[in-house]
Amino acid sequence: MSKSDLPFDLEDAIAHIKAGKPLTGKEGLLTPLIKQVTEAALQAEQEQHIANSEQPNRKNGNTAKTMKTATGSFQLKTPRDRAGTFEPQIVKKHQTQLTDDLERKILALYAHGNSYQDIREHLKDYYDIDFSNGTLNAVTDKLLPELQAWRERDLDPIYPIVxxxxxxxxIKENGRFVSKAIYTILALNIEGKKELLGLYLSDTEGAHYWLGVLTDLQNRGVKDILIACVDGLKGFPEAIESIYPETEVQLCVIHQIRNSMKYVASKNQKAFMSDLKKVYKAATKNAAEIALNDLEAKWGKYYPVVVQSWRNKWDNLSVYFKYPEDIRRVIYTTNAVEAVHRQFRKLTKTKGGFANENSLLKLLYAGILNATEKWTHPVQKWSLALSQMAIHFEDRLQGFLDL
Incomplete structure (x- = not known):
């Protein structure tokens, strides 16, 4: 290619680079280059259109509009024709962004919890482009159809742990902010990889609504869950049993400990915790029950409500004792899903509230996309854990394992 064939002056470009001037932004080298190339392509497209027109036609000046690109913004001259039949395809009518690069950058910034103001400032600093909140909202709204498809996708027929x-x-509703619950379902699939099965939004957290969530999972193809790990919400185990009667429900031991310590006087907490640890850290269920008897004998008269709570929930609190250590450490707490919630809080920490449900859901979904990129490997020692589960759940896992 000769110098005359280039859409810009090569010597000027080299001098620009040697002078240390930027490649992007208002004074950058690439923006005017993109402008020249795009306008030349539009002119060629128009000339071909006129040449192929059946009716007499000719050029008729141009119109200008501001184009936004990843390298900066510029005024683009779009050619017109006398007959008004020219419909450019390279840069279509009403199109104001040259590529989807900017949208990807906006969504990447959004997925890391940046506010619209932060995103606007970033784009202005790096690309000298001004975006309104409305434009940014329109870009992030493109996540909503994708979110809906994700929430309705088919799921695996069996999940070992959920x-x-x-x-x-x-969330703002009828002019005031009200508290709403986001229900999160995290699973380990047969391959031992984490998978978020869904997000559900409700006015309150309750076993009744969880029943609807579980029904949705069933409708989307989940036929069996081997072990479900939940907090101490009243009625939760019964809700699970009504949809998945064979599922073993493990109540979160950490939740139970935290709730118990609220009722223990501060002067006794250290000693009480030492005795309580002998219960949940026991090697066997029998040893744990002996330790629970000892706990009641020593502390029962001081904290009968705490001891009785352990007694009432013992069937679901003690499920993990029947499994080897590799499975126990995974199921005795809901830490896995709480880690997802910690990521959610990082995204939303600068938000006092949300204007509507969609503004919350699309932000959380953007965060999910960002987080799941890291979930490419199974949890540690999963092969061993799965082989042990195959012994405990032989009939239910048969047909799903390559053994």
């Missing part, structure tokens, strides 16, 4: 928990946010 964690269920809720997190609460303030």
């Amino acid at each position: 964690w269920l928990d809720a997190i609460h946010y303030k």
Whole structure:
């Protein structure tokens, strides 16, 4: 290619680079280059259109509009024809962004919890482009159809372990902010990889609504869950049993400990915790029950409500004792799904509340996309854990394992 064939002056470009001037932004080298190339392509497209026109036609000046690109913004001259039949395809009418690069950058910034103001400032600093909140909202709204498809997708017929928990946010409704619960379902699939099965939004957290969530999972193809790990919400185990009667429900031991310590006087907490640890850290269920008897004998008269709570929930609190250590450490707490909620809180920490449900859901979904990119490997020692589960759940896992 000769110098005369280039859409810009090569010597000027080299001098620009040597002078240390920017490649992008208002004074950058690439923006005017993109402008020249795009306008030349539009002119060629128009000339071909006129040449192929059946009716007499000719050029008729141009119109200008501001184009936004990843390298900066510029005024683009779009050629017109006398007959008004020219419909450019390279840059279509009403199109104001040259590529989807900017949208990807906006969504990437959004997925890391940046506010619209932060995103606007970033784009202005790096690309000298001004975006309104309305434009940014329109870009992030493109996540909503994708979110809906994700929430309705088919699921695997069986999941060895599922964690269920809720997190609460303030959402504006009828002119005031109200607290609503986001229900999160995290699973380990047969391959031992984490998978978020869904997000559900409700006015309150309750076993009745969880029943609807579980029904949705069933309708989307989940036929069996081996172990469900949940917090201490009343009625939760019964809700699970009504949809998945064979599922073993493990109540979160950490939740139970935290709730118990609220009722223990501060001067006794250290000693009480030492005795309580002998219960949930026991090697066997029998040893744990002996330790629970000892706990009651020593502390029962001081904290009868705490001891009785362990007694009442013992069937679901003690499920993990029947499994080897590799499975126990995974199921005795809901820490796995709480880690997802910690990521949610990082995204939303600068938000006092949300204007509507969609503004919350699309932000959380953007965060999910960002987080799941890292979930490419199974949990540690999963092959061993799965082989042990195959012994406990032989009939239910048969046909799903390559053994």
